[in-house]
Amino acid sequence: MNKFIRLIFQFILFSLPISAIAQPVEMADTMRSEGKIYVVVAILLVIFVGLIGYLILLDRKITQIEKKLPEKKN
């Protein structure tokens, strides 16, 4: 009997990892799929947003300076 219980426990223990492999676990896989291309997209977007933000700030600064200048009289 003792041996039988041990056998059952052993069966459960060894079958655990197998069941884990058999059933795919749901994770946030979008960013990791297709060779992690989405990560590259995210990096490029961050750089792009940063550069555009910088350009917009530059634009505003120039507008401010233009307003400070008096109108040409000639």
Added chain:
Amino acid sequence: MKTWLKGVSIVLLGYTIVGGLLMDVPRLNIVNETVRALYFHVPMWFGMVALFLVSTIYSIQYLRKPSFEKDTRAVEYANTGLLLGLLGIFTGMIWANYTWGSPWHGDPKQNGAAISLLVYLAYFVLRGSVENEDQRARLSAVYNIFAFAAMIPLIFIIPRMTSSMHPGSGGNPGFNMYDLDSKMRMVFYPAVIGWILLGVWIATLRIRIRIINEKLLNLENE
């Protein structure tokens, strides 16, 4: 430049980055995924030609009726166009290294693009070497028109007459598929418009700085 055009540029370029990397592209030998470089490398040249064209138009207008503003616009559009051209040639060298085998292949279009960039660099050398403002503006306006006229055969005609590895010429059959591929056009054309608009935006910022500078000089002289 109108604010909404800046917005259009940002949206189109954001779409280019996401769509350009994620949307389906034709599966081709040798080029593989680098076919996506088309969305980023080629619009540089379209942008450059568009900005040079605007620059030439201002140069012609300057010669018809000289004004400081027209000269300034001609310079800065040429300047921004040159920036896009340099980015185009460097991205092209990276692409060529992995698909043609070496960064500089002596391809007719590659050589033509390099020569026309040098022609435009000479435009800035010419400007830097003339002291008198009116003379500088007039001489460089004439030269600018010549530079644009020289660029057309160098980039668009000669490479098509000889065998070039660039698409639209002899050789490189893998790329002929792209000519038919409407999926790539859906990203390519927005990318071209987006980059042209971004180039115009940067050019207008530089023009405004020059105009401010000129006004300050005038204030000092009063």
